[in-house]
Amino acid sequence: MSVRSQVESEYAKQTEALTSSEGFQALESGRANKKAHDDFIANVCKTHLRSPQILAFLFSVAPPESVDEVKHNMLEELGLDEEGLPHPQLLVKLAKHAGFNDQGIKQLEILAQEELKRMTSEQILYGTMKEIGLSALLETASFEWMLSHLSNRMAKFLEKHRGISKEGLEWFSHHSEVDIRHAEEQLDSIVEYVKYYQFDQSHFESILELTFRENVFIKRYFGEIALARQTGMIN
Amino acid sequence: MRIVSATLLALKIPFVESFRHTAKTRTFSDSIVVRLTAENGVTGYGEGLARPYVTGETVESSLEYMQKVLWPAIARIDDFEISQNSNPIQSLASMERSLPDKRAQGVVAWNAARAAFELALVDCLLKNQKLSLSKILPPRRTTVIYSGVITASATEKVIQVAKYFKLFGITQVKVKIDGKNDRKRLLAVRETMGKDASIRIDANGAFSLNGAAKILNGLSDIRIDCVEQPIPRGNPSDLAKLKSELKIPIMTDESLVTVEDAEQLISAKACDFFNLRISKCGGILRTLQIARLAQEAGIKLQLGAQVGETVILSAAGRHVAAYLDRVDFVEGSYGTMLLTEDIGDEKINFGHGGKAPVLRGEGLGVRVREEILRKYVDKVIECGKV
Numbered sequence: 068m069s070v071r072s073q074v075e076s077e078y079a080k081q082t083e084a085l086t087s088s089e090g091f092q093a094l095e096s097g098r099a100n101k102k103a104h105d106d107f108i109a110n111v112c113k114t115h116l117r118s119p120q121i122l123a124f125l126f127s128v129a130p131p132e133s134v135d136e137v138k139h140n141m142l143e144e145l146g147l148d149e150e151g152l153p154h155p156q157l158l159v160k161l162a163k164h165a166g167f168n169d170q171g172i173k174q175l176e177i178l179a180q181e182e183l184k185r186m187t188s189e190q191i192l193y194g195t196m197k198e199i200g201l202s203a204l205l206e207t208a209s210f211e212w213m214l215s216h217l218s219n220r221m222a223k224f225l226e227k228h229r230g231i232s233k234e235g236l237e238w239f240s241h242h243s244e245v246d247i248r249h250a251e252e253q254l255d256s257i258v259e260y261v262k263y264y265q266f267d268q269s270h271f272e273s274i275l276e277l278t279f280r281e282n283v284f285i286k287r288y289f290g291e292i293a294l295a296r297q298t299g300m301i302n
Numbered sequence: 303m304r305i306v307s308a309t310l311l312a313l314k315i316p317f318v319e320s321f322r323h324t325a326k327t328r329t330f331s332d333s334i335v336v337r338l339t340a341e342n343g344v345t346g347y348g349e350g351l352a353r354p355y356v357t358g359e360t361v362e363s364s365l366e367y368m369q370k371v372l373w374p375a376i377a378r379i380d381d382f383e384i385s386q387n388s389n390p391i392q393s394l395a396s397m398e399r400s401l402p403d404k405r406a407q408g409v410v411a412w413n414a415a416r417a418a419f420e421l422a423l424v425d426c427l428l429k430n431q432k433l434s435l436s437k438i439l440p441p442r443r444t445t446v447i448y449s450g451v452i453t454a455s456a457t458e459k460v461i462q463v464a465k466y467f468k469l470f471g472i473t474q475v476k477v478k479i480d481g482k483n484d485r486k487r488l489l490a491v492r493e494t495m496g497k498d499a500s501i502r503i504d505a506n507g508a509f510s511l512n513g514a515a516k517i518l519n520g521l522s523d524i525r526i527d528c529v530e531q532p533i534p535r536g537n538p539s540d541l542a543k544l545k546s547e548l549k550i551p552i553m554t555d556e557s558l559v560t561v562e563d564a565e566q567l568i569s570a571k572a573c574d575f576f577n578l579r580i581s582k583c584g585g586i587l588r589t590l591q592i593a594r595l596a597q598e599a600g601i602k603l604q605l606g607a608q609v610g611e612t613v614i615l616s617a618a619g620r621h622v623a624a625y626l627d628r629v630d631f632v633e634g635s636y637g638t639m640l641l642t643e644d645i646g647d648e649k650i651n652f653g654h655g656g657k658a659p660v661l662r663g664e665g666l667g668v669r670v671r672e673e674i675l676r677k678y679v680d681k682v683i684e685c686g687k688v
Contacts, residue, residue, distance in 0.1 A: 189649040189651060190653030190657075191654060192651075192654055193470070194654045198469075273462075274469075277466060291316065
């Protein structure tokens with residue numbers, strides 16, 4: 068199996084687990100209450116508010132063949148491309164349309180920043196930057212892949228059951244359009260990264276498995292307890 | 303300083319994946335956290351893990367012992383203090399003496415409960431004095447090196463985990479064995495981790511005295527550094543007999559719960575290693591007392607951990623591991639490698655090579671995040687005025 072198909076297969080598996088999770092199904096079916104919707108929106112914001120910083124890290128370790136593409140993604144995320152739509156601002160707009168006040172939005176930004184601080188402060192198990200870079204690239208690309216498949220569905224349930232206007236859902240609509248292209252480009256970037264840094268198959272597979280030991284989508288969008296229920300670790 | 307309240311929190315923190323050995327398969331940590339609050343508002347956190355097959359404690363009985371025996375004893379003391387003394391055992395002794403010991407049918411010792419209270423007291427008193435535990439237990443090394451642990455799973459899974467540890471630069475692993483396919487699993491670990499890796503095995507008392515030597519000697523060509531608890535806890539002379547027949551050094555674990563156990567094992571010349579665990583041994587002081595006995599008797603040491611320890615016991619383990627004169631193997635500090643989320647403000651997992659720095663912050667050197675603690679609480683008991 069090629070690197071590309073292994074990664075795509077993992078992404079498909081993770082995405083399938085997300086859509087069949089209790090939390091996602093409750094939101095999509097309209098069974099979820101307002102708080103569940105708002106928690107989901109808050110978690111989406113927390114997960115993606117610091118994406119420009121993550122992309123900046125990926126830019127710093129990108130191989131020459133894909134550096135322009137990663138740079139473009141980063142500038143796009145920052146709103147410094149031709150479209151001029153900073154993605155963190157789209158997330159703030161989503162939160163505002165969901166009724167989060169200034170203090171609530173500030174809190175989301177603080178939590179996202181704290182998470183980034185924790186990530187950069189903790190002891191690192193990998194021995195080299197190229198390994199950390201691969202793990203970060205795999206996870207970042209997984210979200211783009213998943214969003215390219217699911218952001219329309221997410222926008223739909225937030226509009227239908229939570230009453231968020233199309234204007235407020237721009238982050239999702241933007242991702243559904245842009246990430247189909249991004250997802251493809253990111254898969255190319257991963258293949259290029261593995262080749263450039265000369266990962267052997269076993270090394271690459273270990274990092275792929277470790278990155279997705281847990282379902283990153285359920286964990287980040289619905290929290291640790293939801294994930295533990297889904298995996299049968301707790302009832 | 304007076305302690306005015308205690309909160310006992312029985313947790314249920316899910317694991318990332320299940321952890322299996324012969325005595326139990328676990329999918330979540332059932333740690334008990336004790337929060338003590340002093341009259342001036344300073345709080346301290348301690349932790350214990352009740353294990354029926356180790357100390358005889360269950361979560362329920364341990365909570366009851368804490369509430370009915372340990373808390374009333376603590377609440378009666380007017381002036382707690384930890385003195386800075388050149389002998390750490392003396393520094394901790396007066397405080398630790400306030401924790402009573404009671405006998406109970408089927409309980410070897412209330413050590414998990416004691417450990418939780420002792421650690422909470424140490425954390426609270428040292429925070430109040432703005433001191434780090436590293437001032438009481440001065441570290442003899444700046445970095446502690448941890449081992450990996452591989453559960454008794456299918457060979458494919460064992461190989462996968464061994465690969466991860468190799469990728470993480472871990473050179474010492476303990477493999478859980480259960481009497482089924484052990485040789486195949488261990489050969490796979492040796493092949494994956496390489497000829498220089500240190501491999502220990504842990505039977506959790508899976509074998510009988512009659513059959514153990516033959517089975518375990520059949521593994522000695524794989525170069526096993528030691529076998530932990532080959533037979534169940536019992537008469538130390540059984541272990542001594544097995545030791546005389548084995549080609550692999552013996553480490554005691556479930557057989558070593560109390561200081562009296564240590565004395566008897568030493569007297570019977572029953573083992574080559576002691577596996578100390580802070581929760582199992584009843585706290586830092588008793589762990590150090592056993593370590594001292596071991597070192598005087600020429601017995602080597604492992605500082606182990608209970609499966610599912612949070613940042614609190616991990617921190618206490620880090621201090622003890624850094625302080626001990628000589629420690630051959632250290633386990634624990636697995637944090638979010640095992641727990642889906644840890645309760646500390648910062649993760650204190652070991653990093654590449656199993657290396658982790660000494661902690662220097664006040665008290666145990668970690669800050670517990672109350673909002674995370676609340677997420678995983680299964681049961682809370684508030685203890686106030688007695």
